Amino acid sequence: MEKVYACLTGNWVCLNDDPECVMGENHVNPHQWYEENAVIWAPIHREEKDTYYQLDYIKIFYHGKDYRINPIFIQIVSE
DSSP states (O other), X not given: OXXXXXXXXXXXXXXXXXXTOEEXXXXXXXXXXXXXXXXXXXOSXXXXXXXXXXXXXXXXXETTEEEEEOGGGEXXXXX
């Protein structure tokens, strides 16, 4: 099974360990998010350049908090 890890506020955590964790616009659990093509928000054409708001990101709800992180802070580990 694949485990989905994310660096949240400087700490790497296993998202699968939180049964309430959901990811992406569809609010699915980490395993399902990965199995269903690991969708991220990544516009091809940026409305504005040089702005934080147009960077690629994934929304994560983990341990009661909402995060918006760049996909480079996601790791998939097969066990």
